[in-house]
Amino acid sequence: MVTKVMENATSTKLIQAQRGIATGIPIMLGYLPIAIAYGVLAKQSGLTIAEVTLMSILVYAGAAQFMGANLIAVGTGAIEIIIATFVLNFRHFVMSLSFMNRLRGFGLKWKVPLSLGLTDESFSVASLHGEKAKQENGTYFYAALMLTAYLSWISGSFLGALLGDVMPQSLSQSMGIALYAMFIGLLIPSVKKEIKMGLIALIAMLVNFIFSQFLDTGWAIVLGTLIGGLIGVFVLKEEKK
Amino acid sequence: MILIIILGMSLVTMIPRFMPAYIVDNVHFPDWVNRWLNAIPYAALGALIFPGILTVKPDQPYVGLTGGLIAILLAVLRLNIILVVIGAIATVFFLTTIL
Structure with missing residues (x-):
């Protein structure tokens, strides 16, 4: 039954935020095992638990972090690692341009933080929910989605660094397909349409x-x-x- | 030294991420650029899936490929995306540990 209660501004914010979290769950499922694997690897590369986690907070880009940890382990120079990171992550510029163009109506105080939350995964999921950009308080949807993904990534890497190899190798290897499957699961419905x-x-x-x-x-x-x-x-x- | 590396990696990742927020605030694109940008999510999905999916098990590209085909099948059957992901994980697990 549809309630006749008028939705006030607070409740649309809450509803949008809840939808954002729910939409972010598949990203969380994909991120946790990969973040844990990164935490384990980075710790073994000689980073402290604080450094492992700080990299997730400040860089927040899976492939680049794996590469960074590997390169630190073999003693590659800082400049070389930073340039390689730039090259590997430059795709986010293209993705951000596409996403920000969709969010033109939002103020900079929303656009800048949301842009910093863009990864391959959050960009793909957020873009396929482009209709939210036109809804009331759609900003809350995107913010909740981005935060769900971001916090999963950070907590996963912290856990990996803290606990070490907690997952059986066969399972963590199988998890490697998770994000690809998510990309496929996002693409196919659009193709069918x-x-x-x-x-x-x-x-x-x-x-x-x-x-x-x-x-x-x-x-x-x-x-x-x-x-x-x-x-x-x-x-x-x-x-x- | 590691701290400097992390900060450097952070800067070169964050700057390309937030620059577009300022770009779209100052530039209005012609319609064909808007269409280009609207197509970017689908193109990005394509580029992110292939050929990367072949490296799920680097020495056996067919493992990732099969997992991907199962994911396509489940997605075509309109299963929830979480089930698509779980189905693909199960397929890879089966191929790498049971077979």
Whole structure:
């Protein structure tokens, strides 16, 4: 039964925040095992528990953190590690430009913190809930979603560093598919709705695959995303204002 | 030294993340750029899935591939995304430990 009670501003904020957390649960499921694995590896690389956790708080980018921990372990220089991180994470610039363009209506006090919460996963999930940008207090949805993912990442890496290898190796290895499966689970419904989204994704895969043969993974993903997205210029309809 | 590395990694990751917040506040894009940006999530999903999924078990690319195909199947059947994820994990677990 629909309650006749008027929703006041506080309750739409709460509802949006609850939806955001619920939408973030699959990211949490994917993040926890990977964050724990990162915590274990980084600790073994010689970082203290505080450093392991601080890297998750300040960098918040899975692949870069694994790479960083590995490179620190083999004694690579700081500049080299930082440049490699920049290359690997530059895709977030493209993703952020896409997401921020959707959030044009929000003030900077929302856009800046939300942009800092963007990862491959939070970007994908948030973008496929683009309708929230037009809803009342949609900011709370995105903020709750981002925070759910962020806090899972931080707590997972802290646990990994603290407890060491808690997961059986066979299980943690199987968990490696989790985020890919989530990406697939996000993409397929959009493709079923509009087949051209599949074309865009397919071109991006192909371009990424070709460039990954002779470029850094980071640049290959950036080029795949940009060139795949370019197909959208020709196949997507103009957005209604 | 590790602290400097972490701070450096943080800066080069955060700056590209928040720059667009200021860019969209100051620049209005023509319509074709908006369409390009609207297609980015789908392109990014594609680029994030492949060929990365082949490295789930680096020496046996078919493991990730099979997990991915199961995920596609479950998603096509409109299962909740959490079940899609769990199904793919179970598939990889089965392929790597039971077989």
